[in-house]
Amino acid sequence: xxxxxxxHWDRGLSTEELQQAMNKVMAWFExxxxxxxxxxxxxxxxxxxxxxxxxxxxxxxxxxxxxKEAVGGYLIxxxxxxxxxxxxxxxxxxxxxxxxxxxxxxxxxxxxFQRHPELVxxxxxxxxEQLRVAVAA
Amino acid sequence: xxxxxxxxxxxxxxxxVWDRGLSPAQLQRVVSDWMAWxxxxxxxxxxxxxxxxxxxxxxxxxxQRTVADGPFAESKEAIGGYFYLTVxxxxxxxxxxxxxxxxxYGAVVEVxxxxxxxxxxxxxxxxxxxxxxxxxx
Numbered sequence: 285x286x287x288x289x290x291x292h293w294d295r296g297l298s299t300e301e302l303q304q305a306m307n308k309v310m311a312w313f314e315x316x317x318x319x320x321x322x323x324x325x326x327x328x329x330x331x332x333x334x335x336x337x338x339x340x341x342x343x344x345x346x347x348x349x350x351x352k353e354a355v356g357g358y359l360i361x362x363x364x365x366x367x368x369x370x371x372x373x374x375x376x377x378x379x380x381x382x383x384x385x386x387x388x389x390x391x392x393x394x395x396x397f398q399r400h401p402e403l404v405x406x407x408x409x410x411x412x413e414q415l416r417v418a419v420a421a
Numbered sequence: 422x423x424x425x426x427x428x429x430x431x432x433x434x435x436x437x438v439w440d441r442g443l444s445p446a447q448l449q450r451v452v453s454d455w456m457a458w459x460x461x462x463x464x465x466x467x468x469x470x471x472x473x474x475x476x477x478x479x480x481x482x483x484x485q486r487t488v489a490d491g492p493f494a495e496s497k498e499a500i501g502g503y504f505y506l507t508v509x510x511x512x513x514x515x516x517x518x519x520x521x522x523x524x525x526y527g528a529v530v531e532v533x534x535x536x537x538x539x540x541x542x543x544x545x546x547x548x549x550x551x552x553x554x555x556x557x558x
Contacts, residue, residue, distance in 0.1 A: 340519025
């Protein structure tokens with residue numbers, strides 16, 4: 285998964301520069317799509333909420349997308365390796381305007397769950413047992 | 422108002438070490454609650470998918486397209502995974518985020534609307550629709 289950070293890279297660009305940059309981004313994206321590299325991709329809206337605390341009691345406006353760290357969109361790549369994903373990220377045209385691209389391998393299982401395999405197995409056994417009981421009943 | 426309209430939201434789970442310091446019983450509960458939560462949302466047709474992300478990754482940035490190891494380990498801000506929601510409105514997305522079993526242990530959930538058009542293009546079109554017509558073609 286590529287996470288695009290810093291959604292305000294257009295600040296300070298002239299109209300011409302912006303048009304060129306956007307043409308390049310579109311061409312980049314279409315090139316990847318033609319090569320079958322894109323499993324999914326969406327920009328994210330600036331309006332969002334951040335939920336925290338027990339039972340989600342804190343609901344705050346955010347995140348502040350003005351920051352360079354804010355995630356402005358994502359792209360799920362069908363890449364053969366982390367290296368290939370990094371090379372694709374490096375070819376992103378708006379890097380020169382200050383965005384950064386976080387490249388993260390997608391996992392089948394949560395790393396927190398992986399740290400506790402015996403627990404996960406117990407939970408799965410339990411869920412499986414409940415299913416068997418339900419089917420038997 | 423068309424009440425059948427559905428909206429897409431991305432839940433970004435932040436914090437990838439909130440399991441530290443939990444007792445085995447707490448861990449077992451949160452693991453089983455999280456799995457049940459995900460399965461229920463999928464069965465209800467409210468979650469189109471989701472994945473955990475590996476703690477290891479790369480960050481690509483700058484004109485030189487520098488590749489750095491990602492500072493993802495042990496961070497409260499690091500994105501540990503995501504759910505893709507299709508729900509009635511933002512309130513429903515927030516309600517679902519508030520059900521996240523990791524919240525009481527310090528996980529934070531970012532709720533972001535999935536946009537049709539990238540915010541940069543939206544701003545660009547507001548500035549000068551005519552001049553940017555070429556970028557859209």
